[in-house]
Amino acid sequence: MLADRDSGAAAHHGGRVRLGAAELGAGPGERASLVQFSSAFCQPCRATRRILAEVAEMVPGVAHIEIDAEERLDLVRALGIEKTPTVLVLDAAGLIVRRAAGMPRKADVIAALGAAVA
Template sequence: MTGVWVLIGTLAVASLLGLAWRRSQGRVRQGKTVMLPPELHKLVDPGSRVTLLQISTTFCAPCRHTRILLSDMAEKVDGLRHVDFDVTNHPEVASSLGVLTTPTTLAVDAKGTELMRVGGVPKRDRLLDALRPHLG
């Protein structure tokens, strides 16, 4: 009988953790106050109000979906630019930014100051709503 309770408890904990992880994916969070590494700072477009810096890895399937979504947004929204940076061979860049999963998207202003970040595939409407005040 104890084994059944252990199994039920394990399934309950795993379900709660799965739901918490799923809820956090695509959520827009306030930016952290970290300095961009030189590799990323040179990718920031000083002529754009916001640059979306996508942190990716080579074999990340959600990264491809995110790349398509963000590129499309950048084409359609004035003052928005998208760049993708692959950290497969640059893990120190990811760790210096506190990026633990890919894709992670950093929205930075023209000076390279982080405005917000999204872990996982962003939800288009939520991201656009969060970016509107920064796009003018």
């Protein structure tokens, strides 16, 4: 399940974390972004990549951005990411609105996106 939670890092806005293109290494989606932290030998990361790509394809204006956790240890530490995959759902402003560790269910990702684009 994707929980309401953000911690640590990047730019803070009213106690919430905001991630932009500089932190993400890619342009965020117009309406929302699905940010996945992965590692090379993580089996659930592959399935998560497929789920997030499918959801991003279904919803206009949503980007799926995958970040290699080993290459971005600074961001991993700043955000308090402890395992891969970890998925962050960002709204159009780049604010983290949902967060989940482990492989999410497609229905949960869709529901979390609903909160992000509302």
